[in-house]
Structure formats: structure tokens, C-alpha cells
Amino acid sequence: MPHRSQHLLSRRNLLQLTGATSLGALAGCTGQLPGSDDGARGREVSPRATVTAEPDTSVSLTAASGSIRPSPDTSTTNWMYEGQFPGPELRVQEGDVLSVELTNDLQEETTIHWHGVPVANPVDGVPNVTQDPVASGDTFTYTFRAEPAGTYFYHSHVGLQLDRGLLGPLIVEERDPHVEYDHEYVVVVDDYLPGEPELPSDGGMGGGGMGGGGGMMGDIRPPYEGLLINGRLPENPQTFDVTEGERIRFRFVNAGSATVFGVRIAGHEMTVTHADGRPVEPVDVDSFVFGAGERYDVVVEATNPGTWAVQADALDGNEPPASAVVEYESAGEGSPQRPSPASNQLRYRDLRAISSLDGVNGDPDRTFDLTLSRGRGQSYTWTIDGQAYPDADSLQIRPGEHVRIRMTNQSPVVHPMHLHGHFFQVGNAIKDTVIVPGHRGQVTIDFHADNPGRWLFHCHNLYHLDAGMARVVRYVE
Numbered sequence: 489m490p491h492r493s494q495h496l497l498s499r500r501n502l503l504q505l506t507g508a509t510s511l512g513a514l515a516g517c518t519g520q521l522p523g524s525d526d527g528a529r530g531r532e533v534s535p536r537a538t539v540t541a542e543p544d545t546s547v548s549l550t551a552a553s554g555s556i557r558p559s560p561d562t563s564t565t566n567w568m569y570e571g572q573f574p575g576p577e578l579r580v581q582e583g584d585v586l587s588v589e590l591t592n593d594l595q596e597e598t599t600i601h602w603h604g605v606p607v608a609n610p611v612d613g614v615p616n617v618t619q620d621p622v623a624s625g626d627t628f629t630y631t632f633r634a635e636p637a638g639t640y641f642y643h644s645h646v647g648l649q650l651d652r653g654l655l656g657p658l659i660v661e662e663r664d665p666h667v668e669y670d671h672e673y674v675v676v677v678d679d680y681l682p683g684e685p686e687l688p689s690d691g692g693m694g695g696g697g698m699g700g701g702g703g704m705m706g707d708i709r710p711p712y713e714g715l716l717i718n719g720r721l722p723e724n725p726q727t728f729d730v731t732e733g734e735r736i737r738f739r740f741v742n743a744g745s746a747t748v749f750g751v752r753i754a755g756h757e758m759t760v761t762h763a764d765g766r767p768v769e770p771v772d773v774d775s776f777v778f779g780a781g782e783r784y785d786v787v788v789e790a791t792n793p794g795t796w797a798v799q800a801d802a803l804d805g806n807e808p809p810a811s812a813v814v815e816y817e818s819a820g821e822g823s824p825q826r827p828s829p830a831s832n833q834l835r836y837r838d839l840r841a842i843s844s845l846d847g848v849n850g851d852p853d854r855t856f857d858l859t860l861s862r863g864r865g866q867s868y869t870w871t872i873d874g875q876a877y878p879d880a881d882s883l884q885i886r887p888g889e890h891v892r893i894r895m896t897n898q899s900p901v902v903h904p905m906h907l908h909g910h911f912f913q914v915g916n917a918i919k920d921t922v923i924v925p926g927h928r929g930q931v932t933i934d935f936h937a938d939n940p941g942r943w944l945f946h947c948h949n950l951y952h953l954d955a956g957m958a959r960v961v962r963y964v965e
Contacts, residue, residue, distance in 0.1 A: 530964030533887055535609030535941035539631050543587035545580050549600070551644070551654060552593035558716060559724040564682040566653035567594060567644075573719045574676045574743065575642070575656025582637040582660050588630045590622060597621035600630060601645040602658060603781060604765055604920045606909050607632040609941025613645050614908065616878075617942050617960060621646055637662040638765020639739040639783045641676070648685035650950050651710065651745040659739065660765075666842060667761045667770060669787050672737035673728050677751070677800045677810055679744040680714040680721065687955055689868040707804055707901040708868070709746050710951070715802060715810035722811035725824075728798070730790040731817050737761070738798075739785050742778045745950035748803035748902055748923070750777045751784075752827035753814060754796040758786035760834055764919040766911065767842040775830035777803065779904030781921040781948035784834075790816065797824040804902070839917035847936025848913050852892035856883055860905075860924060860947070860957065861898040869956050870899075870947065876956025883945065883961045889937040893945075900926040903952060907961070909943040910935045921948055937963065 549569045556566045556573045569575030580586050592598050599621055601613035611630045615621040622628045637660045644654035657674045688708050714721045730736055738758075742749055752775045759770045762785035776784055793816040800810040813824045863869025869876050885891050893912075897903055906921040912935040914922050924931045946958035 530884065533940040533963040533965050536939065538608045538610050539585050539633050541585050543631060544584035546587045546589070547576075547578060548589045548591065549575065550591040550593055551598050556653070556719065558680060558714070558719055559721040562721060567649065568653055569656055572656070573653045574678070575654070577657045577659065577674060578642070579659040579661065580634045582635050582663055584634050586632060586634045589627055590630065591627045592622045592624055595624055596646075597623050598644050598646050598649060598654070599628075600642050601908075602630070602632065602640065602642050603906070604638065604640040604783070605632065605634065605658070605660070606911065606939055609909065609939070609943070612908055612941075612943070614944050615646050617944055634660045636660070636765070639674075639741060639762060639785055640765055641741050641743055641783070643743065648687075648745070648950055648954055650743075651679075651681050651685040655743045657739070657741055666767050667737075667759075667787055668735060669737040670734040672739060674718075674739045674741070675798065675812065676718050676741045676743050677749050678716040678719070679710075679712045679747045679802075679805075679807075680716050681710050681745070682713050683711075685710060685745070685950075687868050687951060689955075707746075708951075709805055712747075712805060712807055715747070715749075715800060715807050717798065717800065717810045717812045720812075722808055725811045725813050727813045727815050729815055729817060732790055732793050734790045736788045736790060737785060738788065739783065740778070741783050742780055744780050746780065747805060748777060748779045748904070749800040749810070750775055750803060750830070751798070751800050752830060753788060753798050754825045754827040755792045755794060756788045756796065756814070758788055760839070761785050761787055763839050763917050764911075764921060766918045768917065769840040769842065771834065771838045772832070773834040773838070774828075774832045776834035777923075779902060779921065779923040779948065780950070781904050781906045782919075782923070788814075793818050795819045795822055795824045797826050799827050836915050836917060836922075839915065841913075841916060841918040845911060845913045845918050845934075845936060847888070847938060848890050848934045850890070852934060853889040854885055855892040855894065857894045857896075859896050859898055860903050862901075863956065870952040871956055872959050875959075877946070877958035877960075880956070880959055882942075883959050884964050885937045885961060886965060887937055887940055887963055890934065891937055892932060892934050894932045895924050895930065897924045897926050897929045901952075902926055902929075903947040903957065904949060905931075905945070906948045907933070907935065907943065907945050909939045909941065
């Protein structure tokens with residue numbers, strides 16, 4: 489186990505990252521407008537049609553059980569797409585039509601969600617909201633236009649299946665990138681659970697200390713046995729080969745189910761170029777923190793020959809950091825050098841989107857004030873305004889509205905909140921997932937109601953979601 493000083497993270501770091509109290513001020517305030525009560529008897533608006541054009545790329549993904557080996561001395565049974573963990577990288581050009589046929593060879597139902605891509609509602613992959621789950625032995629085809637460009641990922645949206653390994657990266661390439669780079673690597677950061685995931689109320693996640701229990705943020709976490717980069721434990725790190733003078737783009741994806749990660753690359757500064765796939769004005773940092781579901785693209789200039797560690801520490805756990813290696817072709821033998829302590833960490837207020845979000849300006853047409861909290865009583869329950877999904881009111885909106893959601897987190901635990909089907913503005917950034925800090929942390933998001941249907945809005949900590957921290961955003965007229 490690494491010495492405690494290796495962990496660069498603390499609640500203070502997190503508050504600095506998010507600017508917890510300032511984001512609401514940046515977004516402005518208005519009086520409360522009617523929310524779920526308004527339009528409760530309104531007619532539901534039909535979602536936009538799915539793509540009927542011939543696909544540019546067709547892919548088959550079979551979900552099945554299999555064995556993985558994250559290190560030479562470690563193996564376990566996992567669920568995988570196409571026998572791979574993480575699942576196969578899907579890479580298409582912006583604007584291409586992608587068709588993915590899912591075959592379910594598991595013994596229970598499943599779906600695929602295209603995290604961050606504002607697809608048409610019927611192919612969003614949320615069971616019993618946008619589609620019937622795919623039964624064991626059945627198939628389902630998802631067809632959508634891959635836009636806008638960005639770093640995304642796909643995963644099951646049924647129960648706790650994400651923490652069994654059903655995930656993979658989805659890369660939609662720009663036709664004209666706003667930054668120059670010579671080549672790129674995708675870096676999927678994850679938490680490693682060798683057994684079947686369970687909620688604490690079902691007998692899972694008992695005890696404290698390593699992996700389970702309280703962790704730094706006071707939450708109950710699964711008994712993780714390690715942290716992964718691209719499916720590998722730190723004793724079996726992947727090597728990213730670089731040549732001096734190159735500019736390398738790293739696409740970082742937090743595919744973890746219950747872990748907030750802090751990322752550093754030893755010996756190198758990172759220039760953040762994209763947040764959740766959306767381009768931002770380049771900003772130089774030596775570290776960044778991201779919650780489950782968030783993505784950051786960074787460009788690194790290869791000007792410091794040697795062998796260097798890419799390190800992802802857990803904010804909310806005590807596992808050794810996930811690791812990979814950046815190795816110059818001129819490097820000799822030797823262990824990779826570890827990162828220095830963080831001194832210039834990315835904050836949300838550093839992020840400035842290249843282009844504005846259409847339909848979001850001035851005062852909102854509709855505002856929701858939502859409280860995130862732990863449910864009362866002995867059961868493991870997480871709520872939004874005291875209601876636990878699926879026994880929760882929908883948030884009803886009308887097409888074309890500028891919608892504002894103001895969140896206050898009454899729990900001591902961070903919540904990475906994700907909105908399906910839309911990007912939102914937070915401060916000067918455009919994202920689809922945002923960390924809401926604990927201890928009365930506040931974050932405000934604004935979005936344009938331009939994608940009719942039923943959309944899930946939820947915490948991307950898988951266990952908080954499964955224990956009720958979700959609502960359906962429903963279009964009515």
C-alpha cells in the first residue's frame with residue numbers, strides 16, 4: 489500500500505475543484521418556477537425518430553460471462569462484451585451512423601447506454617424508461633448518429649452490471665480538432681470488484697478499511713481489490729510508448745462504479761482540451777479530479793525522456809493507485825518515476841467551452857431546486873428531495889425551455905450527477921456529468937430542452953443510483 493502522502497486528494501481539494509458555492513453564483517439565480525406539478529396532466533411529447541439511414545459502421549457486441557486476468561497472479565469471472573475487458577473500443581467519425589447489435593448471452597436481462605451521447609430517446613438504453621430490457625438469449629439493435637465528436641463510453645444500465653465489467657470506450661473523432669497532436673491513447677480508469685456486486689442492504693459492502701467501509705469521504709464502498717487502468721492492476725501496468733518531441737493526446741474515462749479519481753502524469757504537465765467530450769480553451773494543470781462518468785482529454789508534450797508513471801488515486805478509498813507507464817523509446821531499464829504532489833489542480837472554473845450551448849441564456853423558463861441526501865432509516869437508500877427512484881415524481885419540462893437545476897448535497901458524500909440525452913452548462917463549461925460536493929455543496933446546471941422523451945437524471949455512483957438517487961426528466965405539452 490502506498491504511503492498516505494501519495495494520495496493527492498482531500499475534501500478541501502474537491503471543494504476547490506468544484507468551486508462548490510461559486511457555481512451557483514456563476515449560473516445566476518431566479519425565483520422558483522413550477523416544476524413537476526406544472527403540466528402533470530400534460531400530454532407526453534413523442535421522442536424524435538431514430539436514424540433510418542444505412543449505417544456507416546456496424547458492430548456486434550455479445551454480453552457474456554468469461555474470465556479476466558488483470559495481473560499475472562489474479563483472475564476472476566467477469567461479464568464482458570466480446571470477451572474483452574474493458575469492452576472493444578468503438579471508434580467512428582463525427583456524423584457517422586453507428587449500428588450496434590447487442591446479443592445477450594447472460595442469464596439475466598441487460599441493455600447498453602451510450603454515456604454522454606445525446607441519442608434519440610428509444611436507443612438510450614435505460615430499462616423500463618426508454619426500452620424494455622433485452623432478455624437472456626435475445627438481441628437488440630441500437631442505431632444512432634454519432635455526434636458531436638468526443639470521448640464517451642458505453643455500459644450496461646441494468647442494476648449493478650456496470651461493476652461486473654460491462655463497459656467500453658466510444659470515441660467519436662473530430663473532423664477538425666481544435667488542438668494539434670501526433671497520436672493518442674484511451675485511458676479507462678476503473679475500480680476492480682472480483683465478486684458479484686451487492687447493495688449494503690443485500691448484505692454487500694460490509695466492513696471498513698481496505699476497499700470497503702468508510703473511506704476518506706465517509707461512504708460505504710464495495711470491497712474493491714484494486715484500481716485499474718485499461719483493465720490492468722498496477723502490478724501489471726500498460727505501457728504507452730512515446731517519442732521525444734511528440735504531442736500525445738490522452739482520453740481519460742472514469743468508468744468506475746463508486747470511485748472519484750485524481751490523475752497525475754509524472755514528469756509532465758497536462759493541457760486539458762476537452763471536458764466530457766466537449767472542447768474547452770486549453771488549460772495547463774498538473775492534476776485533475778474526476779467522478780464516475782466524467783471524461784477529460786489532455787495533451788502532453790513529450791519533452792522529458794525517461795520512464796514515467798500515470799497514476800490515478802482514489803479520493804474515497806485506500807487502494808493502491810491505478811497505474812500505467814509513459815515510456816520514451818530512448819529510455820533505459822528502470823522503474824517508472826512517480827508523480828510529485830499536485831500543486832496546480834484543475835478546477836471547474838478553469839474550464840471555458842469553445843462554443844456556447846444553444847438555447848441557454850438569460851433567465852430560465854423552469855427551475856428545479858433539488859436536495860441530494862441519504863434516506864432516513866436503517867435501509868441503504870439515497871434520495872432526491874426525499875424520494876427514492878423508481879417511486880419518485882418525474883421532473884416535467886416543455887420542449888424549447890431553458891431549464892435550470894440547482895442541487896444542494898445534504899450528505900457528506902460526493903455525487904457525480906449525470907443527465908441523459910443532453911449537455912448542460914455549469915459555470916463556463918459544457919458537460920454531461922458534474923460532481924456535487926458533500927456537506928451542503930451546491931451546483932447549478934442549465935440545459936436546453938431540445939431532445940424530447942423520458943431521460944434519466946441520476947448519480948453515477950452506481951450504488952447510489954441503484955439505491956434510489958435518480959429522477960426521470962419527462963417532456964410534456
